[in-house]
Amino acid sequence: MALIEVKDLAKIYSNEGLETIALNKASFTIDEGEFVAIMGPSGSGKSTLLHILGLLDKQTKGDYKFNGKSIENYSTEELAHIRSQQMGFIFQSFNLLPRTSVLDNVRLPLVYSGKPEKLWDKIALDAIESVGLSHRISNTPSQLSGGEQQRAAIARALVNNPRVIFADEPTGNLDSKSGRMIMETLQKLNEEKKHTIILITHETFTAEHAQRIIHIYDGEIISDEKVRIIRKANEEFHK
Amino acid sequence: MNLKYSLKIAAIGLKTNRSRSLLTILGIVIGIMSIILVMSLGKGAQDLILGEIQSMGAKVIEIHPGREPKGFSDILQMFGDSLKEKDLIALQKKENLPHAKSVEPLVFGGATAVFENEANNISIYGVGEEFMRMFSVEVNKGRSIDQDDVKNRADVVIIGSKVKEDLFGNDEAIGQKIKIKNRNFKVIGTLAKKGGGSMVNFDEVSLIPWTTAQQYIFGIKYYQEILVEAESESSVDETVQDIKITLRNSHNITDSDPEKDDFNVSTQAQAMEQVGTIMGILTMFLAAVAAISLIVGGVGIMNIMLVSVTERTREIGLRKAIGATEKDILAQFLSEAVLLTIIGGLIGIILGAFFSFIASLILSKVAGLNWTFTFPVSAALLGLGVSALIGLIFGIYPARKAALKNPIDALRYE
Numbered sequence: 339m340a341l342i343e344v345k346d347l348a349k350i351y352s353n354e355g356l357e358t359i360a361l362n363k364a365s366f367t368i369d370e371g372e373f374v375a376i377m378g379p380s381g382s383g384k385s386t387l388l389h390i391l392g393l394l395d396k397q398t399k400g401d402y403k404f405n406g407k408s409i410e411n412y413s414t415e416e417l418a419h420i421r422s423q424q425m426g427f428i429f430q431s432f433n434l435l436p437r438t439s440v441l442d443n444v445r446l447p448l449v450y451s452g453k454p455e456k457l458w459d460k461i462a463l464d465a466i467e468s469v470g471l472s473h474r475i476s477n478t479p480s481q482l483s484g485g486e487q488q489r490a491a492i493a494r495a496l497v498n499n500p501r502v503i504f505a506d507e508p509t510g511n512l513d514s515k516s517g518r519m520i521m522e523t524l525q526k527l528n529e530e531k532k533h534t535i536i537l538i539t540h541e542t543f544t545a546e547h548a549q550r551i552i553h554i555y556d557g558e559i560i561s562d563e564k565v566r567i568i569r570k571a572n573e574e575f576h577k
Numbered sequence: 578m579n580l581k582y583s584l585k586i587a588a589i590g591l592k593t594n595r596s597r598s599l600l601t602i603l604g605i606v607i608g609i610m611s612i613i614l615v616m617s618l619g620k621g622a623q624d625l626i627l628g629e630i631q632s633m634g635a636k637v638i639e640i641h642p643g644r645e646p647k648g649f650s651d652i653l654q655m656f657g658d659s660l661k662e663k664d665l666i667a668l669q670k671k672e673n674l675p676h677a678k679s680v681e682p683l684v685f686g687g688a689t690a691v692f693e694n695e696a697n698n699i700s701i702y703g704v705g706e707e708f709m710r711m712f713s714v715e716v717n718k719g720r721s722i723d724q725d726d727v728k729n730r731a732d733v734v735i736i737g738s739k740v741k742e743d744l745f746g747n748d749e750a751i752g753q754k755i756k757i758k759n760r761n762f763k764v765i766g767t768l769a770k771k772g773g774g775s776m777v778n779f780d781e782v783s784l785i786p787w788t789t790a791q792q793y794i795f796g797i798k799y800y801q802e803i804l805v806e807a808e809s810e811s812s813v814d815e816t817v818q819d820i821k822i823t824l825r826n827s828h829n830i831t832d833s834d835p836e837k838d839d840f841n842v843s844t845q846a847q848a849m850e851q852v853g854t855i856m857g858i859l860t861m862f863l864a865a866v867a868a869i870s871l872i873v874g875g876v877g878i879m880n881i882m883l884v885s886v887t888e889r890t891r892e893i894g895l896r897k898a899i900g901a902t903e904k905d906i907l908a909q910f911l912s913e914a915v916l917l918t919i920i921g922g923l924i925g926i927i928l929g930a931f932f933s934f935i936a937s938l939i940l941s942k943v944a945g946l947n948w949t950f951t952f953p954v955s956a957a958l959l960g961l962g963v964s965a966l967i968g969l970i971f972g973i974y975p976a977r978k979a980a981l982k983n984p985i986d987a988l989r990y991e
């Protein structure tokens with residue numbers, strides 16, 4: 339069974355009678371364990387699609403089944419619960435709480451998880467270790483580099499051991515070296531821990547870390563293809 | 578999310594904006610402080626007055642002319658002349674009032690007293706020989722009015738401490754003659770200083786025999802009051818009934834309909850109850866006025882909470898994205914508002930108690946009142962409850978606004 343299944347998904351914003359179609363007739367499935375990049379120029383509707391998939395927004399038309407159940411059938415409370423238990427988010431601007439330590443930032447999702455408080459520190463420390471930030475646990479975001487901040491954000495996305503991680507232009511605010519490190523971390527999570535990863539980007543070299551690229555333009559999906567072959571070729575070339 | 582965590586987050590939020598938080602709760606602090614102050618001082622005043630009434634003797638029953646006042650026309654009757662000599666005689670009969678220890682009339686009014694061209698307006702109380710004992714008043718010099726003075730309509734006077742000071746200054750007053758209504762009265766005693774705050778200020782009165790007062794000063798044949806002292810506090814109620822029966826007989830009021838009575842009987846217990854009620858209403862009224870400032874304070878809280886919600890829009894978006902429900906967000910901001918107002922309430926309670934204590938020190942040491950500092954626990958609990966309620970009422974709107982934010986819009990907020 340597919341983890342994510344969308345059919346004829348559309349998002350239409352109407353402002354004073356003027357309709358803007360942000361997304362139109364999107365249909366695809368994503369299986370558990372996939373690493374999918376959604377690519378497109380800015381304004382193409384890729385963020386809208388990611389937000390709908392991440393249950394942060396709702397489509398205007400079409401059907402979205404998460405884990406086999408249409409999201410229309412979930413209450414807002416259940417949706418929050420799914421976000422808490424099965425999803426992790428990584429944002430372009432990191433969205434760490436200012437003046438709050440890395441440890442506290444990473445612990446944040448545990449607060450809403452229902453897990454007993456005595457486990458919080460251990461889970462959070464494990465997640466921080468997995469992104470190699472153990473030496474920074476008491477630092478606040480302003481004391482970290484961009485790459486370190488994004489790694490803290492990844493650790494935060496990991497603490498509830500989600501089935502799927504949504505990454506919204508995770509390297510957009512980073513230099514290319516940090517960006518590459520973040521992508522390698524995500525790739526490792528996908529390959530070793532089998533987390534499903536859905537990423538949006540407008541950079542080809544970022545998208546190439548994925549196994550599959552969905553191209554979107556003016557709200558419509560224009561291509562959807564596996565890229566393992568391309569990447570393999572790239573790796574050969576770099577050797 | 579649990580309450581402990583909500584409070585912790587709220588505390589961190591308030592600490593981050595410490596000076597803003599302090600200024601915000603000022604309204605609540607002042608409001609709660611005023612309520613505590615009013616209630617504490619009100620209780621102190623009530624205790625003072627009740628203490629005074631009790632010291633006047635819980636066994637004393639007062640009979641006034643006119644039926645029990647229920648409206649304005651009844652109040653006029655209180656100055657009526659329905660209490661006459663035959664009533665006094667009837668009440669003094671042992672078979673009518675078996676539990677009465679003493680029965681005495683009381684007449685009073687104002688008059689001018691002159692001593693060596695020094696003229697003063699004074700209150701005259703025409704009393705019997707038991708009056709001073711009934712009301713625990715004592716002479717600090719000289720003697721009190723006795724049976725013979727009353728029988729002989731003697732021209733003798735006992736003056737209060739302030740009257741003595743006004744007329745004689747530091748000079749000896751005993752044995753001097755003062756002129757009241759062109760009649761020479763010999764000063765036979767001076768009253769010990771009692772201090773202000775009494776129902777009757779004994780420092781400012783002059784006592785003469787009631788017979789003298791009736792005949793020579795006021796020229797009346799009736800009494801303004803008849804005072805009955807019961808043997809003991811437990812026989813007060815029975816004596817009240819005996820008095821009613823006796824006076825109804827004496828006034829030919831046949832049926833026992835209190836509407837027809839042309840007299841009314843009051844006891845200290847009743848007076849205490851009335852004072853308690855009046856003081857209670859007054860205190861509640863003043864506290865209610867003070868509570869208006871709480872509404873102003875609450876609006877301040879709401880205002881700053883709205884600012885806080887706007888400032889933390891991205892945080893709200895993030896929390897929702899990582900799994901916070903609307904309830905979680907609501908609880909977070911509501912606990913922040915309630916924590917703010919409860920802290921304000923606590924500071925207000927402490928300040929209110931402090932200023933009430935200072936006031937009671939001034940009242941007792943400087944003004945010389947028999948004032949004791951009371952801090953009603955009920956007021957403190959009320960203050961705490963009210964401040965928490967203010968936090969809930971004025972916090973719910975900003976908290977709801979936060980909870981209902983769309984996570985996407987919130988995350989994108991700049």
